[in-house]
Amino acid sequence: MxxxxxxxxxxxxxxxxxxxxxxxxxxxxxxxxxxxxxxxxxxxxxxxxxxxxxxxxxxxxxxxxxxDPVAHSPVALEEHAGEHETARQTLIEQYLSIWHRDHAGDGCPVSGFAADLGREPGQAARSQDVYINGVRSRAARLATGDDDGMAQLCTMVGALALARATRGNPISEELLQAARTALTKSGSGQSEPQHRTD
The missing domain is CATH 1.10.10.60 (Homeodomain-like)
Known part of the structure; x- marks a missing residue:
């Protein structure tokens, strides 16, 4: 040959x-x-x-x-002609979808590589700049007002990881729905403060 x-x-x-x-x-x-x-x-x-x-x-x-410009949410990457909130809502819906849960290979690298980098500190150190910049970039797409989007991203990544771990049980879809509701309820990803009555 x-x-x-x-x-x-x-x-x-x-x-x-x-x-x-x-x-x-x-x-x-x-x-x-x-x-x-x-x-x-x-x-x-x-x-x-x-x-x-x-x-x-x-x-x-x-x-x-x-x-990869189409990783997990090609539509959400378009800022909907400058409408950040519409793009944000689309990103949340696509990220916390059953499709994304079931297609990790085509999914977000923030969630896709998090567990491995957490277990492999040497690899994490090598890839840290790329990974951190990716995290910041995705959080920025969720930012609203004074909210930098970090907590929203944490909610999304955590919900997705839990949904993947419980796939096959109804709680998997419940987790995705709970996160979608929490992130879209007030339009900022921040729930109204709960007042204790006791």
Whole structure:
């Protein structure tokens, strides 16, 4: 078999990164290089020609996921002709949808990589800037008035993680609905303060 051209090698590399980004979000970064390369339609030997280590691939896969303009909510990325609140509501609805719960591989990298980065401090340190910028960017899409969107993002990511963990039980959809209601009830993601009566 002849040598692969530079253009073909670059195309193969991009395919591996795209496949890895999806598989890591769906199954975690523990996915083996062999399984990943098989899914990409390439040999394991090709991996070592393209990447110094699996950690390097994880870095690139995370960056790719955050750069993907359609990751989890293509419609919400459009600011609806400048209508931030409409875009915010759309983002919340799509993020806390059954589809997003069931399609982690095509989903938000904030939730998709959170557990793995939490378990792997070395990888988290390598990818920290990309991940933090991604978190801030998504929170900014939820910001309203004095609210920077961080608590809203935490609610969404937490609800999604719980819904995925309980998939197959009615509570899964209840969790998504509870978060949607909490984030849209007052238009700012902030519930009215509860006054104690005791």
């Amino acid at each position: 002849g040598r692969v051209s530079k253009a073909q090698a670059q195309e193969n590399r991009q395919r591996v990164v795209a496949v890895a980004s999806r598989m890591f979000r769906e199954k975690g970064t523990a996915v083996s290089v062999a399984d990943l390369m098989k899914t990409a339609g390439l040999t394991r030997g090709g991996f070592h020609k393209q990447f110094a280590s699996k950690e390097d691939l994880v870095d690139e896969a995370i960056a790719y996921a955050f750069e």
